[in-house]
Amino acid sequence: MINFLKQIGLPLLLLVSSSAAVADQEPASKQAISAPNAYIASDSEGFSTYKYSAGFMPLYEHGEKYTGISYQHNYFTQGGWDSSAEVYTLLTRAINPRTGLGYNLNIGYNLENGHKVLTTDSNYGFRLTDSTKAEVMLNRDRVETQNSLTNGIYYTLGAASVEQQLLERLTAIAMLGQMNFSDTNTRPIVRGKLIYNLVPDYGLTAQLRYRQFRDTNTNVPNNYFNPDQYSEAMFAFGMRKRLAGWMLSGTAGVGRQRVNQDPSTTTQLYEFAATSPVASNDYYFKTRVGYGKSAGFLGPNYFYRYIMEELIFPF
Secondary structure, three states, X not given: OHHHHHHXXXXXXXXXXXXXXXXHHOOOOEEEEEEEEEEEEEEOOOEEEEEEEEEEEEEEEEOOEEEEEEEEEEEEEXXXXXXXXXXXXXXXXXXXXXXXXXXXXXXXXEEEXXXXXEEEEEEEEEEEEOOEEEEEEEEEEEOOOHHHHHHOOXXXXXXXXXXXXXXXXXXXXXXXXXXXXXXXXXXXXXXXXXXXXXXXXXXXXXXXXXXXXXXXXXXXXXXXXXXOEEEEEEEEEEEEEEEOOEEEEEEEEEEEEEEOOOOOEEEEEEEEXXXXXXXXXXXXXXXXXXXXXXXXXXEEEEEEEEEEEEEEEEO
């Protein structure tokens, strides 16, 4: 716990200082409530996730800039097994809707099966030069499998990425990270994207994606999928288009994966998202649905699907 507090010291400091800055420099003219919010997912192993939350933002400017608190109830099932958790979170967010840069900082308290865990899902994106962006992120949460939730296993992920515009239509993104599990396993992670803007007027892109990780301790119990080595290369099309003030985006990709020294197999990814006008005084709504196929406990044909939505009402 002491190590974790050291890790999140900077995000917590920024959380407090940014909230104070908002209060001192920009007195809030609006407040907001966020409800109902939901995340529902299921996979090929019969594991289902249900997360429902609500929040109150006493400092609210628009859908990407606010400070507040939230409560979330998590419920997991698999066969005849089930588990639930209560999560209380303090959060602040200030993202530029045009550039996607800014900060999202939070700290949560998660109680499940008598196991108490401090959680965070925080990131800060900023511009290094006119053609270069960077992002640092810190995530800590429970590992959401039956064994891990029963045993109180959690992870802490620290990562940094750089986005470089190489040509007018060509952009490269590289990310390095490390995930530390509470069961003594450590997972170094590398990810990369090469994005070519095919049709700028319609936000259509062609993408080459690559990710790789390895686990330093594969002898731990089957708390989660932890191969010695995993790699995936994928070709995808992306879309991002503003329509009547709404932002619509999506990804469709197919690739090849390799687990340890096994023969390569097929992977798939399909996602779609929609976000309402960010500065609306009536409501702010965003939703995302997705389907992915990759490797898992039972072999290369593991798949998952999910849907999420968030709804905010300013007043």
